Amino acid sequence: MVSTNFNDTKTIIHELSVNEKMEIDNFISSDNSELNHNLRYRIKTFARLLRKKLSLYIRAKMQKQFTNIIYLTTDCTDYVKNSIRFDSPIYYIEEMRKQYPNNDIRMIVPILDLPKKTKISKKMPIIIGEKKFILEKTSVKCEVYYRNKFCNLILYKFPKNDNNIQVYGIYSPAFSYLQSPIELRKFENFALYTKGSRKIINELSKNGFQADIIHSDKIPYFMGSEFEKSFSNKIKVLQIVEDFMDEDRTKQDLLWAFVHFADKKLIKKFVKDYDTRFLISKIFDISEETIIHNVKDFSKCIFKNYKHIKDFAKKENNMARLHMIEKLNKKIEKMFPDLSGKTASYYPMLSSIKHCDYWAVISKTYYGELYQEFNMPSAIARNLNKTSEKSTYVSLGYDYKNYPTQKGLQIYNNFDEDNFRTERNKNKKMLLYELSSEKIKLDFVDKSLFANPDFIKIHGYLDTFYDAPLLFALFENDSFGEGIDIVFNTILKFFELNKNIQIILAIDNSEKLDSTKSIISFLNENSIFNGRCIIIENTNNLCLQDDYNNNLDATKTVYLPKFFSGADMFLAPYRKNFSNALPLLAMHYGCVPVVAKSGILNDTIEDIFDNIAVGNGFKTKENLIKENSTGKSYYESLYKALEMYQNNPSSWNLLVKNCLKSKIDWTFSKLERYNKIYQELI
DSSP states (O other): OOOOOHHHHHHHHHSOOOOHHHHHHHHHHSSSOOOHHHHHHHHHHHHHHHHHHHHHHHHHHHHHHSSEEEEOOOOTTTSTOOOOSSSHHHHHHHHHHHTTTTOOEEEEEEOOOOOOOOOOEEEEEEEEEEEEEEEEEEEEEEEEEETEEEEEEEEEEEEOOOOOEEEEEOOOTTTTTTTHHHTTTTTHHHHHHHHHHHHHHHHHHHTTTSSEEEESSOOOOOOOOHHHHHHHHOOOOEEEEEEETTGGOOOOOOOHHHHHOOOHHHHHHHHHHHHHHHHHHHHTOOTTTTTTHHHHHHHHHHHHHHHHHHHHHHHHOOOHHHHHHHHHHHHHHHHHHHGOOTTSOOHHHHHHEEEEEEEESHHHHHHHHTTTTOOOEEEEEEEEHTTTTGGOOOOOOOTTTOTTOOOOOTTOOOOOOOOTTHHHHHHHEEEEHHHHHHHHHOOOOGGGGGGOEEEEEEEEEOOTTTTOEEEEEEESSSSSSHHEEEEEEHHHHHTTTTOOEEEEEEEETTTHHHHHHHHHHHHHGEEEETEEEEEEEETTTOOOSSGGGGOOSBBBSHHHHHOOOOOSSSEEOOSSOOOOOHHHHHHHHTOEEEOOSSSHHHOOOOOOTTTTTTBBBBEEOGGGSSSTOOOHHHHHHHHHHHHHHOHHHHHHHHHHHHHHHHHOOOOOHHHHHHHHHHHHHO
């Protein structure tokens, strides 16, 4: 019920006609004894009118309190095939709906991993994990001009889930055959999906669901002025940002980025410039006359040579042509300094930050670092300062419901807070046994340890009779941000000191990584460390599996629950604000995280030396980005962890118990921060 005060009534009366007000004045000034039947009738009519207007006002006020939100994401563990997330946005939506039932939140995801010859039909069956969905085609569709042709996008509806939340899927023959969200995040695919989603949302608003807010989850939503013009001004955008530097890991050639993300106004300026036309014609061996004096012809030329551009840097040995490419990139930087490769590498998220109504990062620590120009290129730092008034931080929530230790399929032996001292150790013994020399030589290793056993190589082995703390580290690539160099240097120091440890290194996308080669070479040359170190190497970049529930429990290399439930510590010296939540998942299985004091990890992990009552891990004293590559403070943190494990078993047991008790779920206070942003936006 909405309360109405005197001021509300005053407002309604003010809106009445002059004649109606005169009638009120006459009524107030007249003698009640002289009221005749006609006047009474007119008073009743006016009263009915007043009640009607008051009712309409209250109804409009109630309607304004009801917020329609579209949650836009490229990845969701429950509704996207081969998901790479370990948390699910659907849990956030479920909890938000419970706390704030007046928020109607619907989700839009891409439909991926379909056969290339999939026929458009009214009913589309897809299987995600062990769940089968029958998607229903809607009347909402659009066309996006892309790569010199029009691409169709169609909106499908998933069946409503138990909490009555509607999820939509966008289908397009241009990207729905891709296997995973990783492939969708490439520039050439991502631009189409983002542009198409904007048009789909506009079409959806014409077909019965008018969104008030777009909650864009870690993907840039504004892609150019021509798309902003077609976007309803009534809809507000909340842009969620994970890491402003994340795109650098897949940085493309500046020309290629420009072609995909620049709007028509910028491209017109580009093609009018004689130098750029001349360079492009020379690079692609075409006559200058062929090239172009308008946006359409420019697009035709570029996409006609699409494959050549994409593979140019890898295959071209012509130094003169490489020099022209370099000149072209410099010309772009000079013409468009805000897009400079030296400053922001044409970072797509900057466009969203400039144009969205509100943006937020999902870490209080990381938010504080941003405004200290923390390792930020100047273009990014400049735009963050410009948009500081429409920015904030929100907190990460993480739901463990898909990782129960009670599920026999997931781990060798179940345990809980009461019996982990005896039962958890059985998992460690099983893990050591499966990765022993005998098992590896005979190729009898438990296949359920790996996401896809056919694409795994194992180097080294573990000793089942060697009583030592078992460390576990997992890396997706040879990146500075993940800190693979820190782990390697730290482990080498402990080996040199003959420290009593065993370690499992799982390295994804590892065929050509220098770190992988150096570690394998080290083990081959130093047989003294046999039985103390094992490397699990994934040799296939696109190795994804469908054997486990919703793909939640496996990376592309290993099946995490069995490793976390058997290892004593998980090493995560992340320099950057990664939000893959692996250290949080490790805690769920009693595997103690040893992490850097950065971003989300600093927000969620409490060092036991700072608070023994709730301490659930070990943290460095400072962010590792400020250190040199050796990671001295990380070595010190891991050293303290090993000392506690070996010399203070009672404190270690308390630490493991604290890990098992840790909850990083969606609390009311976290949801309230989001809801306040929603309310402010509308």
